[in-house]
Structure formats: structure tokens, C-alpha cells
Amino acid sequence: MAPLRLSSSVLGTFRPASPRTAAVWRQRGLYHSYENSQPPPFAPAESAILSAAIAHVPSHGFTIDALKLGAHDAGYLDVSTNLLPRGAFDLVNYHLVRQRLALRDSVQFPAEGKHEKKMGVGSKVRALTLARLRANEPVIHRWQEALAIMAQPTFIPTSLGELARLADEIWFLAGDKSVDGSWYTKRATLSAVYSAAEVFMTQDTSSDFIETEQFLDSRLEDIAKVGGLLGAMGQWVEYTGHSAVNVLRSKGARI
Numbered sequence: 001m002a003p004l005r006l007s008s009s010v011l012g013t014f015r016p017a018s019p020r021t022a023a024v025w026r027q028r029g030l031y032h033s034y035e036n037s038q039p040p041p042f043a044p045a046e047s048a049i050l051s052a053a054i055a056h057v058p059s060h061g062f063t064i065d066a067l068k069l070g071a072h073d074a075g076y077l078d079v080s081t082n083l084l085p086r087g088a089f090d091l092v093n094y095h096l097v098r099q100r101l102a103l104r105d106s107v108q109f110p111a112e113g114k115h116e117k118k119m120g121v122g123s124k125v126r127a128l129t130l131a132r133l134r135a136n137e138p139v140i141h142r143w144q145e146a147l148a149i150m151a152q153p154t155f156i157p158t159s160l161g162e163l164a165r166l167a168d169e170i171w172f173l174a175g176d177k178s179v180d181g182s183w184y185t186k187r188a189t190l191s192a193v194y195s196a197a198e199v200f201m202t203q204d205t206s207s208d209f210i211e212t213e214q215f216l217d218s219r220l221e222d223i224a225k226v227g228g229l230l231g232a233m234g235q236w237v238e239y240t241g242h243s244a245v246n247v248l249r250s251k252g253a254r255i
Contacts, residue, residue, distance in 0.1 A: 005058065041097050050094040061142045062088045062149060073232055089155045092146045097161045099135040101137055106240075107131045107173070124174035125190065126220060129158040130213060133197055137209070143202050167191040193219045 024170040036045060042050065053070025060066040064087055071080045084090040107128050109119055138141055150159040176186065202214040 002211055012060050028233070040203070041101070042094065043083075045076070045080070046090075049076060049080060049083065049096075050091060053091055054095060054098075057080065057091070057142055062091050062095075062139075062146050064088060068089055087157070088159075089149050089152075092149050095139070095146070095163065096159075096166070099132060100162070100166045103128055103132060103133065103169060103173060106135075121174045121176055122220075125170055125176075127219075128170045128173055128215070129190070130216060132170070132200055133216065134209070135214060136201065140201060143198070147199070147202070162192050163195065167194065189223055193223065194211070 040047065046126070049071045052069075052073040053066045054074070056069045058064040060069065064081065067081045067084060067090075067152065068078045071078055081087075086093070109124060109127075134191040139146070149155065164187065170190060171186055176183075178186065193216070197212060197216045200215045201209060204212045204215075206212075
């Protein structure tokens, strides 16, 4: 089955977020200013070790062993991994941050001319979300390990914060200019959709992850069709989560 193509209005019809949801996103203080230089997210030594360690993840997983090998490759002693007190989570977080920041340059949209069809915000959100999912391909066979690490209570706040930044980055790069309550709901809902698709992808054995692409399209379409009927944001997130679990169970996942 060919993947669904979204209309430009998809993802633009959410209900305003509840005051509680809005408060959470305000606390994150998300903003973008590519016109001004931003400090690097990692110190030079950390970046050197982590960037080298990522190359060992396919064979060694998100582990201390991968960090030690990365330190050695970068010219540091094994003890240098003490610079990364969160251990394997620092490696997971590095992958998350690096791939989020890479979206700006890795996904380019065609220039809009007078005689060219304008690419809507919804279509751009789809393209960016799919690109971010595909960035997991080299480590997808290790991604369940990463999810388990992120699910540890100590790391949940940081993991959710990075997920929020990813959703915000995608909407920003897609050109979303909303300033009302939907600003928060769009980002919270996209976070739920992305998370469900990411989990689905760990079980996807289809060629070129075509089933993950179809799953993503289906969830994005559901936002427009079902989001308004369910109403509350909490109900929609619960619906999305149950849908992802049911699909994974149908594919043999023991969850």
C-alpha cells in the first residue's frame, strides 16, 4: 500500500492545550534564534568521546564499552569516561541531540515560486518527522536498549525534555507560526506520535521501513480525524499509546 500523503491542513486543527499542558511547555522556555550563535551542547572533550563512541553502538550497543572504545579512538584514556557521569545515557542523549540539530541542514524544502505548488506546514512536519525516524536506522537494532535506558526514573525528565525540543524543532522548521493555545497542543501531540512511531520502528522488518512510514502517516491522519472527537489532550495521548501497543502486539512484540 502506498504511503498516505498529507494535506497542508493536517496537524493544524488541534484544540487548545489545557492550562496544565501549556504551563509545562512554558517552563521549558523553548525558542529558536538561528541568527545568533548558540553555545555547543557538549564540551569539546565530551563531544570528541561521544562522537567516536557512536560508531561503536551498532556492535556494542549504548553501553560503557562503547564509551571506552570511543575514548580510546579519540585519544583519551578509558578513565576519561568519568567526564560522562550518566554513563550510557550520555551516549543516548548525544544521539538524540545530534540528530535533532541535524534536521536543520539534512531536510531542505524546495523554494516556492509563483508557478510551483506550495508545500504546506503539515507536509513539512511529516517530512521532518520521517527524516528524524530514519536517522535511527543505523542503530535501530539497539534502540530498544536506548528506550530502556531513557525509561529509568533518573533520566525520564531529561528524555522528555529532549522529546519536547524535538517536537518544537520540527514545528519551527516546518514554518508553524501559531501563537495561540494550539502552539502547545501541536507540540505535545507530535511528541506522542513520534514516540509511538519510534517504538513501532524497533519491530519493523519491512523493506526500507515502509511500514513505519505508513504507521506514521496513519497516526498523523488520526490526529485530524480523531483528535477533535476525543477532545482532551490526555485522552488523545492515551489513545495514541494504546494504538501503538496494539499494533506492536499484532506483530509479535511481548508487551
